[in-house]
Amino acid sequence: MRKEYIDRQKREFGRKVVISLPIHYPKEILTALDVLCVELWGPPGEISGNQAGRIQTYVCPVVRKALAFIAGGHASEADALLFPHTCDSIQGLASLLPDFGGWNGPVLRFIHPKGERRASSEVYLVREIEAFIAQVETLTGKKLEPARLSSAVKLHAEIDALKLRILKLRRNIDMRDSELYAILRRGEWLWPEDHMAELKELASKISDKPQKKGVALMLSGIVPEPMDIFDVLENAGAFIVADDYAAIGRRISSSSAELPDNPLQAVIERYFALPPCSTRSSDLAGRVEYLTGLYSQNGAAGLVLHNVKFCEPEMFDVAMIKKRFAAMNSPVLYVETELEKQLSGQLSTRLEAFVEMASKGGESE
Amino acid sequence: MTECVSIGIDVGSTTWKAVAVDSKGNILASIVEEAEPLIDRQTERALAELKAQVKAGDGVRIGATGYGRKRVRADLVLTEITCHARGAFHLTGKGGVLIDIGGQDTKIIKIGNNGDVLDFSMNDKCAAGTGRFLEVILKRLRVPFDEVALRFNKAVNSIPVSNTCTVFAESEVVSLVAEGKEIDEIVKGLHQSLASRVASLAGDIPPDSEIFMSGGVALNESMVKSLVDRTGRRIRVLNSPQLIGALGAALAAR
Incomplete structure (x- = not known):
């Protein structure tokens, strides 16, 4: 289905297709230049072919599986690959890929600033976005028009506002978490307007009263794979009330209300208004504050830290987050997965025992 | 006979256990047998046997736990972690740290003074540090369970088994045997290596916390001794340790 959709985007709309590795990149630029972005989070499941064996087994599975996918020739539908500067492993993959074969096309880079917002990081980001625009213009042979960028910024801001509303009123939607997340994650490959239509339909299901009962949990991590984590939790009597996945919540910019008229400046503002993220080297104390706020505002009763194995940026933050939540007497469970099926x-x-613990294990003696 | 109010079933990877309890949580009867591949069929048969033993009526409530818990038609299904904590608290009446070494996983459960699970850790990657690890290696050494303690105590030295992976450890043991190393010393080293892994999973246990042990491996006195030596702490093995999970399930289902 995904392949058919992508083919149709190229055939009917003449769009270029970029396959992007996670996580942060200025999608508004791609949309404005009529480029469909398809994100590569693995893909989940068994690694086929021997290409993944060319890098160490202690490299994160997102990178190892992406290598197997690309070097196995499965990225042939793309017009370019995009490597954001998420971590050393993804950067390393971009450097090594020419040696592994399987891809001879253009490679785009987006090296976002690390750390907090400073005058120097703003200047740097402007230059980096201008360089990114130049790369995409070369790929498409089109010139970026400010009006189109403004429209794209507006569209993505609306998408973010909708996602924020959906996640905030999650309790009021009578839908399994696995279904809800499947819709949210379709933004990883749908054309933004198509994704927006699905989100509007989802938002129309928000009712006046809470529809979810059970143990309210906050999930934090990189990517919700395998997706059956939601079914396991829900079948155990829990539901997700707050989200801090890098693939979902950490990519929702909160700047949707007021944006500058200058579209390039609006892209900058939207980037700096993203929630804290380990892959952007956000200040850890600030991130912990953000998480405790998200947790208490949404009435969560437990936190599941769901990391991708060997994801170093995230691992650096985990100890401090666990310590802070322990000090709050809030139950925390740390789990690692490897994009299994x-x-x-x-x-x-x-996970089930954690739900039982968070709900005090039913009746106590 | 006192009336049976509930039955707890613990479908483990190695053994199938069930206990019938009265309203006070006293064990009226129990069954422990090797786990069969067809969980539904085994449960139907063994449950009927246990019900007949205690003359349980149709109204008796059923609690299920263990890795095969979802295959049991029960009134309440809970994880082994909650059930072992429940069972241990019922027997001891106090909080503490419970070490449960089962067939395919090892759990360290911190139990509060009211019996609630406060925290837990559990291996979730492979059979390293579990009963299966011991079973596989002892089988390879052709040491039956009833000889383990004798051989363990006879060994003056111990040969550590350094691989954490069960499959690799088995190869390591094969190599040690081929080098002519003493079987008794390998047996001792094997238990000490496992104790070291379990202790590492347990982390720092507060000095004022009592340590309890449940699960089938608690019946292995060499393992208990190795854990005592490794932690430097007294460890209380609960009565009928392999039944603690089933007992917890029965108590929760009352």
Whole structure:
């Protein structure tokens, strides 16, 4: 279905297709230049072919599986690959890819600033976005028109506002978490207007009263894979009330209300208004504050830290987050997955036991 | 006979356990047997046997736990972590740290003074540090379970087994045997290596916390001794340790 959709985007709308690795990049620029972005988070499941064996097994599975996918020739539908500067492993993959074969096309780079907003990082980001625009213009052979960029910024701001509303009123939607997240994640490959239509339909299902009962949990991590984590939690009597996945919540810019008229400046503002993220080297104390705020505002009763194995940026933050939540007497569970097709029995048991613990294990003696 | 109010079933990877309890949580009868591949069929048969033993009526409530818990038609299904904590608290009446070494996983459960699970850790990657690890290696060494303690105590030295992976450890043991190393010393080293892994999973146990042990491996006195030596702490093995999960399930289902 995804392949057919992508083919149709190229055939019917004449759009270029860029396959992007995670996580942060100025999607507004791609939309404005009529480029469909398809994100590569793995893909989940078994690694096929021997290409992944060319890098160490202690490199994160997102990168190892992406290598297997690209070097195996499966990215042939793309007009270019995009490597944001998420971590050293993704940067390393971009450097090594020419040696592995499987891809001879253009490679785009977006090296976002790390750390907090400063005058120097603003100047740097402007230059980096201008350089990114030049790369995409070369790819498409089109010139970026300010009016089109303004429209794209507006569209993405509306998408973010809708996602924010959906996540905030999550309790009031009578839908399983696995279904809701499947819709949210379709933004990883749908044309933004198509994604917007689906989000509007989802938002129309928000009712006046809470529809979800059980143990309210906050999930934080890189990407919700395998997706059956939601079913395991929901079947155990929990539901997701707050989201801090890098693939979802951490990419929702909160600047949608007031943006500068200058579209380039608006892109900058939207970037700096993203929630804290380990892959952008956000200040850890600020990130912990953000997470405790998100947790308490949404009435969560437990936090699941769901990391991708060997994701170093995220691992650096985990100890401090656990410490702070422990000090608040809030239950925390740390789990690691490797983009498997489904959770192992033991991992399911850990998640279920955590729900039981967060709900005090039913009646106590 | 006192009336049976509930039955707890613990479908483990190695053994199938069930206990019938009265309204006070006293165990009226129990069954422990090797786990069969067809969980539904085994549960139907063994449950009928247990019900007949205690003359349980149709109204008796059923609680299920263990890795096969979802295959049991029960009134309440809970994880082993909650059930072992429930069972241990019922027997001891106090909080503490419970070490449960089962067939395919090891759990460290911190139990509060009211019996709630306060925290837990559990291996979720492979069979390293579990009963299966011991079973596989002892089988390779052709040491039956009833000889383990004798051999363990006889060994003057121990040969550590350094691989954490069960499959690699098995190869390591094969190499040690081929080098002519003493089987008794390998047996001792094997238990000490496992104790070291379990202790590492447990982390720092507060000095005022009592340590309890449940699960089938608690019946292995060499393992208990290795854990005592490794942690430097007294460890209380609960009565009928392999039944603690089933007991917890029965208590929760009352």
